[in-house]
Structure formats: structure tokens, C-alpha cells
Amino acid sequence: MKSPTILLSAALALASLASAQTPALTTDGAWTLSSLTDGQGTVAPTGMDLPTLSVQGEQISGFAGCNTFTTSGALTGQTFRFGPLATTRKLCAPEQNALETRVLTVLAQARAFARYGETLILTSGTSKAVFKRAGGTEGKVNTPLMATWRLVGAQGSEPLTLTFGEDGRVGGNAGCNNFMGEYSAVDGQLTFGPLASTRRACIDPALNAQEQTFLKDLSEVTGYEVSGSMLRLTTKSGKVLELARPVN
Structure with missing residues (x-):
């Protein structure tokens, strides 16, 4: 019969091995918000x-x-608590401001977390923020569009720009305001989703008119062609916008 000492040593060895094979649960890293649930409902x-x-x-x-x-x-066990949040004070578009307020509220109230592979969930009661590990390749696109382009022939000292990301997002500057949204590009066809923009006033009427025209044209784009350092966007009315790269 084996002695109690030997049995205890074996048990401790197995426990130590199991502990070594179980990775420590961590929230460290970069995460991107996938969905948010609070008293107003769920938003993605x-x-x-x-x-x-x-x-x-x-x-x-x-x-x-x-x-x-x-x-x-x-971070203690499965509990997660934020300290006071310090934020910048940049003016936001109404849609951005509404989402931002909800995000900061849920984060400030977070009291527990769960980690499932590449998903991190912060919760407090019925509120939760679901994050996905940043840096993945899912949903990325690869087209000649992926660059920052400058509208040719624009007025004013501020270039009108358009930046395409590999994750299907687009943003830029319309002359007075920044804008952002999503795009879809397939075999020369290009469409933009609704574009959200900041709300800074354009003092110069000509620049304001140019900005409104640029944003309207983008909303009507149906196709594109990249030739060297030039990008040509075609709208449903047949209008062609010429953009060049790089801008920096």
C-alpha cells in the first residue's frame, strides 16, 4: 500500500501540472466593440x-x-472595475455623441468580465459591452482603392480627401467637416453606405456649397476605376470625380 506522503505528493504534482497547462485569463490587448446592450436596447x-x-x-x-x-x-478573478474615465472634449456628430455616451456609461458601470477566445464581454447587471480581439483578418478587403485620395480641382486650402480602409470603412475630409461610413467595392462597382459627418460650420459659402456637392456625389457613386495614381469615381448620373494620390 502506498504511503499517504506518496499519494499527497502525486496529487500536488497533478494539480501543479493542471495549473501550468491552464493559461491565465487576461484582458490585455487591443479590442474593438462588436455590440453594446443597455437600457436603450442593443446596438452593433x-x-x-x-x-x-x-x-x-x-x-x-x-x-x-x-x-x-x-x-x-x-482586475480580480472575474471582476473588472474601471477607475474614473478621463476623456477628450472634441465636438461630435449627434450619432457619434449618442453612441459615445452609451459606451462610456456601460464601461464606467462594468463590474465583471468573461473571456471566450477572441471575445471579451464586460457586464454590469443587464448592460454589457462585447468586444472582439483587434487585428483579425475577417471581413477585410483588398482593392487598389485602399489609400488616401485627394479630389482634383477643389477650392480652398483644405484638400478634400477620401480614405479607404481594408475593413470596408471609409472616411475623409469634405473641406470643412470630417466624414465616415462604409463602402462596398466589387469588380469596379462601388457604393457608399450612409456617411456621418461632423457639424462644423463652413464660413465661406463657396466652400460650404462645395462640401455639400462632394458629399452628395459620394452618396451617388456607383463605380470606380484606378489608373496609376488616379482614381475616377462615376455617379449614377454619369458625373466623374477625379482624385489623385498620395496626399502626404
């Missing part, structure tokens, strides 16, 4: 700039949809 954000969360130990930062934020966090 889309657009050029999705809210993000970056965790490095107790140091936490992120992007709430318009402004950036920083704070510290305490």
Missing part, C-alpha cells in the same frame, strides 16, 4: 471608427466613438 456599431479598448495591466485607454479616454482598471 458600424462606420469608420468603431469604439476600441486597449488594456495593458492596470492601464486602460480607448476610443469611445468620437473622443479618446484613459483610466486605470482593477
Whole structure:
């Protein structure tokens, strides 16, 4: 019969091995918001700039949809608590502001977390924020469009720009305001989803008219052609917009 000492040693060895084979649960890394649930319901954000969360130990930062934020966090077992959130104070478009307020509220109230592979869920009661690990390749596109382009022949000192991302998002500057949204490009066909923009006033009437025309034209784009350093966008009315790259 084996002695109690030998049995105890074997049990401790097995426990130690099991512990070594079980990776420590961590929230460290960069995360992108996938969905948000609160008292107003559930929303799955889309657009050029999705809210993000970056965790490095107790140091936490992120992007709430318009402004950036920083704070510290305490992680104990399955509990997760944010310290006071410090944010920038940039003027936001109404849609961005509404989402940002909800994001910051849920994060400030978060008290527990769960990690399932590449998914991180922060919860507080019935509210939760679901994040996906940033940096994946799912949903990315690869077209000659992926660059920053400048509208040829635009008035004013501020270039009118258009930046295509590999994740199907688009953004740019319309002369006075920044805009963002989504795009779909397949075999020379191109369409933009609804474009959200900031609400800064254009003092110069000519620049304001140019901005409105540019945004309207983008909403009516149906096709594109890339030739060297030139991009030509065609609208449903047959109008052609010429853009060049690079802008920097």
C-alpha cells in the first residue's frame, strides 16, 4: 500500500501540472466593440471608427466613438472595475455623441468580465459591452482603392480627401467637416453606405456649397476605376470625380 506522503505528493504534482497547462485569463490587448446592450436596447456599431479598448495591466485607454479616454482598471478573478474615465472634449456628430455616451456609461458601470477566445464581454447587471480581439483578418478587403485620395480641382486650402480602409470603412475630409461610413467595392462597382459627418460650420459659402456637392456625389457613386495614381469615381448620373494620390 502506498504511503499517504506518496499519494499527497502525486496529487500536488497533478494539480501543479493542471495549473501550468491552464493559461491565465487576461484582458490585455487591443479590442474593438462588436455590440453594446443597455437600457436603450442593443446596438452593433458600424462606420469608420468603431469604439476600441486597449488594456495593458492596470492601464486602460480607448476610443469611445468620437473622443479618446484613459483610466486605470482593477482586475480580480472575474471582476473588472474601471477607475474614473478621463476623456477628450472634441465636438461630435449627434450619432457619434449618442453612441459615445452609451459606451462610456456601460464601461464606467462594468463590474465583471468573461473571456471566450477572441471575445471579451464586460457586464454590469443587464448592460454589457462585447468586444472582439483587434487585428483579425475577417471581413477585410483588398482593392487598389485602399489609400488616401485627394479630389482634383477643389477650392480652398483644405484638400478634400477620401480614405479607404481594408475593413470596408471609409472616411475623409469634405473641406470643412470630417466624414465616415462604409463602402462596398466589387469588380469596379462601388457604393457608399450612409456617411456621418461632423457639424462644423463652413464660413465661406463657396466652400460650404462645395462640401455639400462632394458629399452628395459620394452618396451617388456607383463605380470606380484606378489608373496609376488616379482614381475616377462615376455617379449614377454619369458625373466623374477625379482624385489623385498620395496626399502626404
